[in-house]
Amino acid sequence: MRAVVVLAAGKGTRMRSDRPKVLHELLGLPLLAYPLEAASAVGVTQRVVVVGHGREKIRERFGGSALGDGKSSGGLVWAVQDPQLGTGHAAHCGVEALVESLKIGSSKSKLDDLQVLVLNGDLPLLRVETLTALVERHESSGAAATLLTCEKENPRGYGRIVRAAGGAFETIVEEPDADAATREIREVNVGTYVFRASAFREFFPRTKAENRQGEYYLPDVAVVAARAGLRVETFSVEDETETAQVNSRSELARAGEILRARILDDLMASGVTIDDPRTTYIESGVRIGRDSRILPFTVIQRGVEIGENCEVGPFAHLRAGTKLEAHASIGNFVEIKKSVIGPGSKVRHLSYVGDGIVGRDVNIGAGTIFANYDGVRKSTTQVQDGAFIGSGTVLVAPVTIGKGARTGAGSVVLRNRDVPDGETVAGVPAKRIEKVAQQT
Amino acid sequence: MRAVVVLAAGKGTRMRSDRPKVLHELLGLPLLAYPLEAASAVGVTQRVVVVGHGREKIRERFGGSALGDGKSSGGLVWAVQDPQLGTGHAAHCGVEALVESLKIGSSKSKLDDLQVLVLNGDLPLLRVETLTALVERHESSGAAATLLTCEKENPRGYGRIVRAAGGAFETIVEEPDADAATREIREVNVGTYVFRASAFREFFPRTKAENRQGEYYLPDVAVVAARAGLRVETFSVEDETETAQVNSRSELARAGEILRARILDDLMASGVTIDDPRTTYIESGVRIGRDSRILPFTVIQRGVEIGENCEVGPFAHLRAGTKLEAHASIGNFVEIKKSVIGPGSKVRHLSYVGDGIVGRDVNIGAGTIFANYDGVRKSTTQVQDGAFIGSGTVLVAPVTIGKGARTGAGSVVLRNRDVPDGETVAGVPAKRIEKVAQQT
Amino acid sequence: MRAVVVLAAGKGTRMRSDRPKVLHELLGLPLLAYPLEAASAVGVTQRVVVVGHGREKIRERFGGSALGDGKSSGGLVWAVQDPQLGTGHAAHCGVEALVESLKIGSSKSKLDDLQVLVLNGDLPLLRVETLTALVERHESSGAAATLLTCEKENPRGYGRIVRAAGGAFETIVEEPDADAATREIREVNVGTYVFRASAFREFFPRTKAENRQGEYYLPDVAVVAARAGLRVETFSVEDETETAQVNSRSELARAGEILRARILDDLMASGVTIDDPRTTYIESGVRIGRDSRILPFTVIQRGVEIGENCEVGPFAHLRAGTKLEAHASIGNFVEIKKSVIGPGSKVRHLSYVGDGIVGRDVNIGAGTIFANYDGVRKSTTQVQDGAFIGSGTVLVAPVTIGKGARTGAGSVVLRNRDVPDGETVAGVPAKRIEKVAQQT
Secondary structure (H helix, E strand, O other), X not given: OEEEEEEEOXXXXXXXXXXXXXXXXXXXXXXXXXXXXXXXXHOOOEEEEEEEOEHXXXXXXXXXXXXXXXXEEOOEEEEEOOOOOOHHHHHHHHHHHHHHHHOOOOOHHHHHHOEEEEEEOOOOOOOHHHHHHHHHHHHHXXXXXXXXXXXXXXXXXXXXXXXXXXXXXXXXXXXXXXXHHHHOOOEEEEEEEEEEHHHHHHHHHHOOOOOOOOOOOHHHHHHHHHHOOOOEEEEEEOOHHHHOOOOOHHHHHHHHHHHHHHHHHHHHHOOOEEOOHHHEEEOOOOEEOOOOEEOOOEEEOOOOEEOOOOEEOOOEXXXXXXXXXXXXXXXXXXXXXXXEEOOOOEEEEEEEEEOEEEOOOOEEOOOOEEEOEOOOOEOOEEEOOOOEEOOOOEEEOOEEEOOOOEEOOOOEEOOOOOEOOOOEXXXXXXXXXXXXXXXX | OEEEEEEEOOOOHHHOOOOOHHHOEEOOEEOOHHHHHHHHHHOOOEEEEEEEOEHHHHHHHHHHHHHOOOOEEOOEEEEEOOOOOOHHHHHHHHHHXXXXXXXXXXXXXXXXXXXXXXXXXXXXXXXXXXXXXXXXXXXXXXXXXXXXXXXXXXXOOOOEEEEOOOOOEEEEEOHHHOOHHHHHOOEEEEEEEEEEHHHHHHHHHHOXXXXXXXXXXXXXXXXXXXXXXXXXXXXXXXXXXXXXXXXXXXXXXXXXXXXXXXXXXXXXXXXXXEOOHHHEEEOOOOEEOOOOEEOOOEEEOOOOEEOOOOEEOOOEEEOOOOEEOXXXXXXXXXXXXXXXXXXXOEEEEEEEEEOEEEOOOOEEOOOOEEEOEOOOXXXXXXXXXXXXXXXXXXXXXXXXXXXXXXXOOOOEEOOOOOEOOOXXXXXXXXXXXXXXXXXX | XXXXXXXXXXXXXXXXXXXXXXXXXXXXXXXXXXXXXXXXXXXXXXXXXXXXXXXXXXXXXXXXXXXXXXOEEOOEEEEXXXXXXXXXXXXXXXXXXXXXXXXXXXXXXXXXXXXXXXXXXXXXXXXXXXXXXXXXXHHHHOOOEEEEEEEOOOOOOOOEEEEXXXXXXXXXXXXXXXXXXXXXXXXXXXXXXXXXXHHHHHHHHHOOOOOOOOOOOHHHHHHHHHHOOOOEEEEEOOOHHHHOXXXXXXXXXXXXXXXXXXXXXXXXXXXXXXXXXXXXXXXXXXXEOOXXXXXXXXXXXXXXXXXXXXXXXXXXXXXXXXXXXXXXXXXXXXXXXXXXXXXXXXXXXXXXEEOEEEOOOOEEOOOOEEEOEOOOOXXXXXXXXXOEEOOOOEEXXXXXXXXXXXXXXXXXXXXXXXXXXXXXXXXXXXXXXXXXXXXX
16 A cells, blocks of 8 residues: 655745745646645555644645544645654654554554655655656565665765665765765765655654754664665666755746746647747646647646647737637737637637637637626626627627627627627627628 | 759658648748758759658648649649658659759760759758858869768767768768767768769669668768769768757757747847847848847747837737838737838837838827728728827728827727828717817 | 946947947846946945947936036046047046046045046946955955956956966966967956056056057056056956856847846745746846746836735736735736836736826726827826726726726726716716616
8 A cells, every 4th residue: 555745844944935835836736736646646545744834824725625623634634743853753743644544553564565655845846657666666675665866967965875885775874974985976865765654663763863953864764774674775766857856936946947848848749839948838737739839928827728720829828727629729918718719719819818608710809808707706708609709899798699790899798788699789888780880 | 053852751750740741830931941942042943842741731832823733833843752762762753853854864964964952851950051062062072972961969860971091981870880989970961962963863773772671771872972982072060050850849949949049149240139039039031120129028920021220029929011110119919910110100008900001100009909800801001190099999991090190099990981181089989079079 | 435437438349239339228227337336336436437439329328417517427427538549548538537526636645545446338247246345355455456357167368367376466468469378277357457546547658559459458557567566466256157248239138148047036035936037037126025926928127116925927017117016916918117006906917007006906907008198298097996997998097096986898988087986987988877787
């Protein structure tokens, strides 16, 4: 059985923020969501989050309304670390909460069978493939603990992995304790582990807080286990960027850059044209069909779906809940929010489409506004197949523009004044007009 | 006499596209246009394109309506490679179509005089200067074949140029056949050649398809000629970026980056201020006058002309057919399409100017729309010297705003309701108003 | 006593401009402003600018209306270098003008006490910290002259610093005069100096214009002083980017990149989230409160103030004179110019707010235009606390929308037609409407 303990108790002083570090957002998701989602993808069945600073804000963000007894919410088990006595102690709090939540504290065989992935809340770039390989190395080797390591270009500040003659893991030497030769070692401890639960519980109590900070260090658990003769394994991640840690807003920005480059590379490999990756901002969880083209200066938020052969941009902003069907075309200075744009339809210039359902082969003229908000609630606007919305039209939701209907330039279509199929309206407020006066 | 054979028969599997690779666009032009335009600039008098996959789409895109007999169109000779038996075979198809189109098959002297530049359809970054130097080296040396080579930072995957003791070209060794020492060679075969037509026809039949793919390789023609004692020359391109090949959408994006950096460097060297080159997207074929300034987040398409002392951006989009005269000023969230903006005129905020003819010293207010499209056809709007268009005006084309005329804020000027010189109109639809009610 | 002489007489041929080089703008300020501001921050009490080419344009830009007698204006002393006989001669012109302006020409003790910082007009990236350290080194060492040096990655083109066995400054060897060994020296003369005024006046006359250009070189003054046995000190700047010189528009763009990266790093370190630094353009002199977030594709001009917990962008343009109060939210395709946006107020979509005073908790609907310009003058629009501006509204300044008032979608509120507190208006032109017809 696999579980995860995510360490999220730190304050994140260098963020200089009123929010705890793990609530800062990376491409639309809080940092803490990354290890939680990755762990789920690796197949853990129980997720524990160790919180301390800002714990109420974190629970609120992740627990939703189901916060309940303060112990388990949103599918998560919450462990509070208070006081904070180091990373080893944090993991200990998490493992104890895990064992308690599973009600297996007395069973040696169940503890032997429980493998605990320990992840940092501020390492959002580790790939699922990497974590899967780490856990599989751990399980297949039968190790007491398995560490994720990385050959760093510049290992400064990290604990170095010291190996015995045969190559087996021997110990970890922290930077301040390292002699010159040890500092030359470029393989470092990333701070990501898998522990056999029984081994963690046996060896954590043997670690000591005998250091300047007076803290219990998590790597010491592995070191003590190795010294006791148990097998400690390692798995090395090749792509150093996966190990980027977020301690400051600069590092947060840098993590975003790395993640977005991955997303764009994947999209291009799948058959999407990105004219200028450097000025294209696409969050993860966006689906784009083959032979669609994304022009420069475009923002596409998490969850947006784009069909095949669409064109988006330049200067387009597709927000959450947007779906473009095949051959749809979104032009410049256009924002689409929580709307469907039907096949072949066009919104090319200076428009805001919010809470819209736009049919097939619709033309939305320049400067059109879907006025979806009346100050209290948001409502939906429908524009049906083949309709033609004249330039500078305001559609006040809720309202429906029928099939093949038209609005004149500068029209304001009031709420609930639906325009029947095939009719043309114009004016402020818009009224049905005779053909002769048509003013699209 | 100089001719070119462009190899464009490949499928481009890694593009993952329904379109053939050479039709993918780089800065507004299909990839195939690059070698064709470069060859013309080098002075070729006959251009042959070897097509295979997607040949109909390619011919349609390049042949226009003059497709005719399917052999020659758009000034191009089309050679079909079917089946596809390698790059040597592709060039052979092209050379035979060339010889046939010139009706010189029987003339040894004419074949001796015909120099055939062979270009890849997916090498869009080779400079005209480089190709000119290559052809001149070939012609001045009297070589049977001349190869373009490049010292690559990382030569992996390329055929290495092996030279005799004196430095003369000896052979090309492909990566899989290279021993360790040969792999150290960093001078590689770029895949760009000039052949004397008579030599190509003599030596191509001596190449063999004795390799894993069972294909005839184009470099073998040069190698066989060299072995037979003929002179084979090389010309080395210094700037490695010129040899970037486009096999995937990532490589397409990378080629665009290189090309745009060249364009911006040229513009800056000529006296144009580019505030932030990284966020300025200018296609080739754009002319910008001295002391004009381009602000960040700006897209300028191929063919746009900008006079001296203009200002454009930030967040501006100048589309094809646009001309800005001296001291014109285009501001933020403004799209100009196929329009002339006269000297000193301003379009500063949130406007769409399409199919417009704007005179001198005109002020186009914020949120102005030129409604140029009625769902069927596009029409022209004229705004004459010194006119003042109030904020939020919609001008429905075709319409003319006279000299010094004004529109009130939020006006909708209907089509054909021209506003005489010096008059003010306002309202929806706009009507002439008395001075007292003026509402610009 | 500290003074500065800024050398700004050069033409800047490589800029290819009708303007003198030092008037080209870097992030909204002319190049010349950078050394002048840095010198003031270092505590100089008299500032001299040596001008030549384009001197009238420079004086006009910096002297304002107070140009007066053509000698001193805008707090600056103007020295004209005509003819131009080299950098040494330029500094000489500046020092003489300085001495004259201070009326100390006859006083040896005052000249001994006067330390003259000599700065290039085209070195805008030197940090105040660096210049302060340079001046302090000079003053504490009692040197006749102190040079700023830098270890360059690539020293080509620069004068090399040659040191005696003990490490003391010996001489400067220009590139053309350097032998192979000297060219290997990577410590170069940056072109920034402090001179004791008495020493400058003693040794400048001993320099000779015996070189190809027939010019007096400024470094020769230090070299001659050293040869005469006086102490010449150096201070080395660590960050090579500080020494970037602006000779062309490409170098101007590069300087902007460096400066903006510094600005963003500082903002992030202070607690501001920048989603994508590469596509965020913020000038210097912008204040942003903690936990505010700047989204991609955003331009923020010099002098803008943003409170805590604000959100800006994507695609936002905040121009000079803008102030956002805490929790204000500016969305996409929005331009704010010289306006205050009150606490919690929102301008989210496609709007232009110019010369506006917007209260607390105001909602400005999509497509709203503050029509602040009537072709002659600009006027102010007030939108008071809790007001709700419907989509597509045009507010013609001067006008006031009262507390809690509303405008219907597509309204045009004419100038001076103030909307009383709590009322709703709609239509073109906007009139008070009954509740039943409300059309926000």
